[in-house]
Amino acid sequence: MSQKQEEENPAEETGEEKQDTQEKEGLLPERAEEAKLKAKYPSLGQKPGGSDFLMKRLQKGVWGIVSYPLSLEPKGVLGMKSVEQKYFDSGDYNMAKAKMKNKQLPSAGPDKNLVTGDHIPTPQDLPQRKSSLVTSKLAG
Amino acid sequence: GRVKEMNTYAWPTVFGGAGGESERTRADIISTVEFNYSGDLLATGDKGGRVVIFQREQENKSRPHSRGEYNVYSTFQSHEPEFDYLKSLEIEEKINKIRWLPQQNAAHFLLSTNDKTIKLWKISERDKRAEGYNLKDEDGRLRDPFRITALRVPILKPMDLMVEASPRRIFANAHTYHINSISVNSDHETYLSADDLRINLWHLEITDRSFNIVDIKPANMEELTEVITAAEFHPHQCNVFVYSSSKGTIRLCDMRSSALCDRHSKFFEEPEDPSSRSFFSEIISSISDVKFSHSGRYMMTRDYLSVKVWDLNMESRPVETHQVHEYLRSKLCSLYENDCIFDKFECCWNGSDSAIMTGSYNNFFRMFDRDTRRDVTLEASRESSKPRASLKPRKVCTGGKRKKDEISVDSLDFNKKILHTAWHPADNVIAVAATNNLYIFQDKIN
Numbered sequence: 001m002s003q004k005q006e007e008e009n010p011a012e013e014t015g016e017e018k019q020d021t022q023e024k025e026g027l028l029p030e031r032a033e034e035a036k037l038k039a040k041y042p043s044l045g046q047k048p049g050g051s052d053f054l055m056k057r058l059q060k061g062v063w064g065i066v067s068y069p070l071s072l073e074p075k076g077v078l079g080m081k082s083v084e085q086k087y088f089d090s091g092d093y094n095m096a097k098a099k100m101k102n103k104q105l106p107s108a109g110p111d112k113n114l115v116t117g118d119h120i121p122t123p124q125d126l127p128q129r130k131s132s133l134v135t136s137k138l139a140g
Numbered sequence: 141g142r143v144k145e146m147n148t149y150a151w152p153t154v155f156g157g158a159g160g161e162s163e164r165t166r167a168d169i170i171s172t173v174e175f176n177y178s179g180d181l182l183a184t185g186d187k188g189g190r191v192v193i194f195q196r197e198q199e200n201k202s203r204p205h206s207r208g209e210y211n212v213y214s215t216f217q218s219h220e221p222e223f224d225y226l227k228s229l230e231i232e233e234k235i236n237k238i239r240w241l242p243q244q245n246a247a248h249f250l251l252s253t254n255d256k257t258i259k260l261w262k263i264s265e266r267d268k269r270a271e272g273y274n275l276k277d278e279d280g281r282l283r284d285p286f287r288i289t290a291l292r293v294p295i296l297k298p299m300d301l302m303v304e305a306s307p308r309r310i311f312a313n314a315h316t317y318h319i320n321s322i323s324v325n326s327d328h329e330t331y332l333s334a335d336d337l338r339i340n341l342w343h344l345e346i347t348d349r350s351f352n353i354v355d356i357k358p359a360n361m362e363e364l365t366e367v368i369t370a371a372e373f374h375p376h377q378c379n380v381f382v383y384s385s386s387k388g389t390i391r392l393c394d395m396r397s398s399a400l401c402d403r404h405s406k407f408f409e410e411p412e413d414p415s416s417r418s419f420f421s422e423i424i425s426s427i428s429d430v431k432f433s434h435s436g437r438y439m440m441t442r443d444y445l446s447v448k449v450w451d452l453n454m455e456s457r458p459v460e461t462h463q464v465h466e467y468l469r470s471k472l473c474s475l476y477e478n479d480c481i482f483d484k485f486e487c488c489w490n491g492s493d494s495a496i497m498t499g500s501y502n503n504f505f506r507m508f509d510r511d512t513r514r515d516v517t518l519e520a521s522r523e524s525s526k527p528r529a530s531l532k533p534r535k536v537c538t539g540g541k542r543k544k545d546e547i548s549v550d551s552l553d554f555n556k557k558i559l560h561t562a563w564h565p566a567d568n569v570i571a572v573a574a575t576n577n578l579y580i581f582q583d584k585i586n
Contacts, residue, residue: 029470034419036473044419054364054386058317058336087228097221137168138155138184138192138578139215 152531153210154522155194156577170573172560176240176248179564182210182571183250184578185235189219191252191305193263194580208569210580214263216305219254231256237322239331241344249308251331255318258333260309260344269299314340314350321371327378334371334383341395353401354383354393369484370430377436380405384441388425392452408450410457420472420481428484433493434565440496442487445469447498447508462508462515465500467538467549480554491566499558502547503574504534520558520572520579531581 038044087093156168167188174183182194195213222231232255241249247264272294276282317335324331332353333340339354354371358364366387374380379395391404412421424444432439433449438459441448445466448458464485468475475481480501487498499505500517508515517534537546560573568583 030416030418030420030472033470033472037419037476040473040477054367055361058367087223087230089228090223090225093223093228093230136186136188136190136192136215137576138170138186139212 152520153580154577155192155212155580168576170560170576170578171234171236172238173562173571173573173578174238174240174250175562175564175571176250177242177565179566179569181213181240181248182562182580183238183240184571184573185218185238185252186576187232187234189217189221189233189235189254191216191218191235191238191250191261194578208567208582214303214305216261218252218259218261219257222256224256236319239322239324241324242328244328251322251324253319253322253333256312256315258311258319258322258342259307260311261305262308263303263305266302266304267298267300268296270294271297309344309347311342311347311350314342320369321383323371323373323381325373325378326376330378332371332373332381334368336367339368339371339381339383339401351399353395353399355400355402369427372430372432372439375432375434375436382430382432382439384427384430386426387422388427388443390427390430390439390441390450406452406455408455408458410448420476423476423481424472429486431487431489433489434491435493438493440487440489442485442498444481444483444485447487447496449496449510460510462496462506464498464506465504465536467536470538471549475554478554480557483557483559485557485559486561488561488563490563490568495563497561497563497570499561499572501554501557502552503556503558504536505558505561505572520574520577522577 087096156170165188167186167190169187170184171187172183172185175181176183180196182196184192184194186192192215193213194210196208196210199208218235219233221233223229224231234254235252236254238250238252241251241260243249247262250261250263252259252261271278272292274283274288274291274294275285311333315333315335315338317337319333319335321334322331329345330341330343333342333350334354337355337357338352340350341353342350354368356366356368366385366389369384369386371381371383374382380392381395382390382392384390388409390408392406392408393401394405395401397403397405412425427441427443429442430439437452439450439452441450441458442464445468446464447462449460449462451459472481485499487496489496494511495507495509497505497507503520504517505520506515506517517536518531519534532545535543535546536552537543537548542548556575558572558574562571564570570581572579572581
């Protein structure tokens with residue numbers, strides 16, 4: 001889409017006229033992008049907002065990585081494609097954490113790797129919870 | 141002072157691992173950056189719940205070129221991951237915001253918050269140690285009282301400086317939704333915390349209760365249309381605060397008018413041309429940050445594509461609009477697909493309110509001089525940060541022929557986002573967080 005558009009728009013936007021032109025020029029790419037999106041995901045609703053999407057956002061406030069195709073679950077205003085980290089209970093949570101830790105820190109020891117998740121663990125078998133003493137790399 | 145030449149930033153100090161994606165862990169990603177009131181201390185928070193504080197070196201006459209560099213002063217674990225048993229959800233330890241308290245004695249205090257809990261931390265120095273106790277040995281073991289035949293007075297001896305951080309208050313269990321903002325009041329006694337739907341007022345001394353001052357939760361959640369995205373107290377008027385929304389509006393509230401400030405005193409919204417509305421309009425109008433100017437006369441808001449300056453006396457429209465990366469308007473489809481359209485950029489003022497700064501993609505950040513109307517794009521990267529050379533202005537090419545040294549929109553790295561920047565309250569020193577690296581740039585011209 002060839003448009004006369006400056007690379008870096010000047011800071012001032014005070015004149016009414018300038019604002020109008022700016023909006024009109026901005027109108028075209030935005031609408032074109034919308035058409036592109038609708039072409040890819042025809043099931044998307046007209047308006048991205050709505051209480052369903054906002055409510056999901058409230059449950060998990062960060063943008064997650066989607067694990068299902070975009071077409072199945074349209075995103076809301078605030079990025080509702082985040083996956084909720086729901087756990088059955090605290091035991092489930094601790095098991096999931098332990099599994100994740102085993103993947104991240106192979107130095108935990110081969111025996112501990114085998115134990116977690118494969119049979120009922122005893123307190124001695126479970127790897128330690130994440131150590132708080134891992135210093136930030138900013139601190140050198 | 142005024143920003144004379146915005147492209148004279150140099151002298152970078154870079155903190156953080158130099159490794160690439162594989163070396164960097166998620167926990168190292170910086171999530172907040174904040175100077176204290178004097179600018180001598182700079183605090184960063186990260187996704188791993190850790191806080192690192194940097195201190196500026198005193199200017200040394202014997203080393204005129206040592207321009208007050210920042211070195212690590214203290215680091216501590218502020219928040220740990222928790223498990224919400226009621227909802228079976230994990231509570232992230234990521235530090236969302238850090239706000240300093242004004243200094244009142246030798247110690248420094250700051251508030252740090254994750255999604256659910258705010259903590260008041262005291263950072264104090266210890267450079268003396270008492271030696272010669274009567275009841276215990278130098279290594280701490282208790283002495284047998286029968287062996288003590290003489291009394292001595294312990295003496296204070298100098299020791300290597302130790303900086304200790306201790307949690308003094310924990311403000312918990314007041315937020316059902318995720319905390320996005322904290323703001324210390326100018327009365328230095330209270331502060332506010334805001335989540336998606338509510339804002340609470342705390343007293344710094346009282347942890348077991350807080351006042352709810354804004355509640356936009358509808359009786360029927362099906363009617364939910366907008367959420368609170370940021371909130372801040374006025375820098376001088378202790379009864380005034382503002383909060384921004386996902387629909388691009390800002391509400392100014394006066395706590396004198398009523399205890400529950402659901403009804404605003406002022407409502408700021410830029411009128412939108414209904415014919416230009418698109419699927420993306422509401423998303424890109426969502427305000428990700430709101431900051432009062434130091435003067436208290438203006439406030440600045442950041443939405444996805446622009447930064448707007450508002451005069452508190454005029455609610456109808458902003459007095460200035462600065463385009464951060466307008467070229468992204470023609471990329472909104474892919475930015476929606478990769479979630480970048482929901483990135484929350486922050487913005488900041490310089491000490492004299494003459495310039496504003498905000499981040500962008502590809503490790504670019506933008507500075508706007510309000511007086512001269514000039515703006516510049518700079519890059520925070522190890523390759524472009526040579527010790528004595530000024531940062532070279534960058535340019536993004538949107539179409540047609542790309543000039544030398546320009547970068548095309550399609551080559552931008554959208555994983556390299558600068559969401560958090562901070563400006564020293566008085567000097568031309570800036571801190572820029574580029575994922576897991578912290579860059580501190582100083583003005584070359586004295």
